[in-house]
Amino acid sequence: MAYNLADLFEHSVDAMPDRVALIAAGRRITYRELEDRANRLAHNLLEAGLTTGSHIGVHLHNSIETVETLLAAFKIRAVPININYRYTSDELAYVYGNADLEAVVHHRVYSPRIAEVLPSLPKIRYTVVVEDDLGGVGLHSDSVPYEEALSGSGRRDFGERSNDDVFIMYTGGTTGRPKGVVWTHESIWRVLAGGLDFYTGEAIEDEYQQSQVGSEGEPTLWFALPPLIHAAAMMPTLTALFSGNTVLLESKFDPHRTWELVERHRVQILIITGDAMGRPLIEARQSSRTDTSSLAVVASGAALFSPVIKDAFLDAFPNLVVSDSIGASETGFGGIGFATKGQKQVGGPRVPAGRYAMVIGDDDRPIEPGSGNDGWFAKGGYVPLGYYNDPEKTKEIFREVDGKPVVVTGDRARIEEDGSITLLGRGNMVINTGGEKVFAEEVESAVKAYRDIYDAIVVGVPDERWGHRVSAVVQPRDGAGIDFDGLEHHVRQSLAGYKIPRLLWVEDAVQRTPSGKPDYRWAQGVTKQRDPDYRVISG
Incomplete structure (x- = not known):
């Protein structure tokens, strides 16, 4: 056994097989059923010639099949590659090629664009198509139907895995070409999926701890609104599964439907990405007559969450806990703050720093707290191996501070006198006027x-x-x-x-x-x- 994402999920299956793991599109699937289907897909991928280190494109919006595909890849020590389903043909061809994909699992609605780029990518030798509710019905695809791919064995007989199995998260594309951030399974688990205590920074030393603690209590229901192709949703979903909770998924974000689902399923934790989801949600709430009394936490990350929107949530839900996390695909968790009414904010959030978070100057030296000088947000501890297929960018971002490896993000920040960190904004989006x-x-x-x-x-x-x-x-x-x-x-x-x-x-x-x-x-x-x-x- 290892600190491996597949092993951590399997511990939950063994401890809580009959709990509901996922709810989506009117379906409820238990941990045992999720395990069985992921195992079947994993065996199919092995039969198609995919194995340890194979890169498998996950060109899917939120669904049960998306989670099954991720787990199936982890189980055979392959590397799932998250694909932004809004990419144009040129962008898609670039990412497929840059990531060295050998296979793609996709929803049918994306078939026409995928068909455009596959002829130029001979390394891709296997594709699987999943039916969807976003317009894919009737669209032709030469891919293997997903349910046919699940016709084989559901046994868990994949052999041992490693802490150092590779996990890649593609990021960027809004200001430049997307880049694949390369992590080990243990490192990404440590910084984003529960392997470190978010508040103390202490490492969890027992791989069974999450599932054991989860099995001793009642499950909570988490509603992951961002796309699973982004770490802001994928990692909370895995965290929930490693600890025996239930995750609700929707194929497309709709603020009015979100409140209906919160009422129907008695959602307790709502995962969002800043204002982009927070503003339409709180405005839809004003005209909604749904019972949202179950909601206890709104957790935001990966995007600006303005004080005015946080205040609106606290007005609508007086007992609500509203959290705002900092971090990136290159750093993982960097710190978390909790909103209070009337809180002032300049740029991004001000949060108590995570154990390995710091602010450094252009000389790669830590800036003293309270100096008033801004610098670059940086993160030590468990850090990625680098960028996939990009040694120059890797050298630029992944450095050493005081002899220890750190990742230096593009975020400008200031470290306050009390050690907290205020994010000021993306360095490449600083306007010099x-x-x-x-x-x-x-x-x-x-x-x-x-x-x-x-x-x-x-x-x-x-x-x-x-x-x-x-x-x-x-x-x-x-x-x-x-x-x-x-x-x-x-x-x-x-x-x-x-x-x-x-x-x-x-x-x-x-x-x-x-x-x-x-x-x-x-x-x-x-x-x-x-x-x-x-x-x-x-x-």
């Missing part, structure tokens, strides 16, 4: 707090005089108009003059990634296509 640094997330938070704005992305637009002008692409609330003078007055209450968006573009909808992160490439494209709808002239 007239020599002043402006963090896009800070401006986005202020703009989105205005009554007329539903969503916003802030970018820098080249300017001959200032270098760049702070600019915003905004989405009006309910398709209504925007009082631009009122917006300008509003943001001036919380932002210095040089941080005020000078140019604004109005779009019917602001585009985000499936995980809820701003699509900065799209926003910059908008600013290049046409003149702005509003200009701020005054200083």
Whole structure:
């Protein structure tokens, strides 16, 4: 046995076989049933020639089959590769090729795009198609039907696994090409799936501890709203399964339906990604008559979660615990904060630092707490091995501090006098205007707090005089108009003059990634296509 993701799941199966593991699309599946189906798929993958180290694309939206595919790959020591199902053909061909895929499991709705790219990728020799509820009915695919792939043995007879089996999480694509972050199973479990105590930073030394503790108590119901192709949903889902809880999944995010499902299934923990899910959820809640009294925790991560939205949740649910975690695919968990009413926030969240979190300067030396200097958020302890197929980027991000390996993210941060860390924003999205640094997330938070704005992305637009002008692409609330003078007055209450968006573009909808992160490439494209709808002239 090992600190391996397949082993950790199997411990739960052995301890709690008849508990419900997953609920999705009107189906409820127990741990025993999930194990049996994952074993059958695993045997099918072995028969297709896939084995230890084989890369298997998971081109699936949220479903029971998505979890089964992940588990099946882990069981045979293969490497599941998360695929963003919103990619264009060019992006898809790049990721399929960069990840060296040998097989793909996909929902039928994505068949046409997959058919476009497969002829140029001869390494992919096996594909499996899953039926879906998002428009795939009737679409042709040459792939093996998923249920046929489950026709073989359900035995657990796969041999021993290793702590050092490889796990890869592809990330990025909003400002550059996607990159595969390479972890060992033990390291990713330690930082994101319960192998470390989030509050003390102490390592769990017994691989049976999660399942044992889970079996001694009543299960809780977790509703994972982000796509399972993102760590913000995949890792909480695995954490829940390793500890004997139940996970509810939906194929597509719908805020009104979310509250209906919270009532129907008595959801206790709601997993979201910041404002992208938080804002539509809390606004849908205002008109909902559903009974949501079961809800105890709203846990956000991976995207900006504005104070105004946190306050709205606390107003609607006075006894609710609202958490906001920092971290990334390259770092795992970096710290967690808990919201209180009226909390001030600059840029990202301010959280008590995780055990191995730090802020370093450009000289790769830790910055002293309370110095007031900002630097780069960094994480030591259990860190990835590097980026897949990218030695240059690996050398840039994965470094040493005081002789120990750390990963240095693209996030700017400040370490406060009490040791807590305030995230200021993505370093590659810092806007230099007239020599002043402006963090896009800070401006986005202020703009989105205005009554007329539903969503916003802030970018820098080249300017001959200032270098760049702070600019915003905004989405009006309910398709209504925007009082631009009122917006300008509003943001001036919380932002210095040089941080005020000078140019604004109005779009019917602001585009985000499936995980809820701003699509900065799209926003910059908008600013290049046409003149702005509003200009701020005054200083």
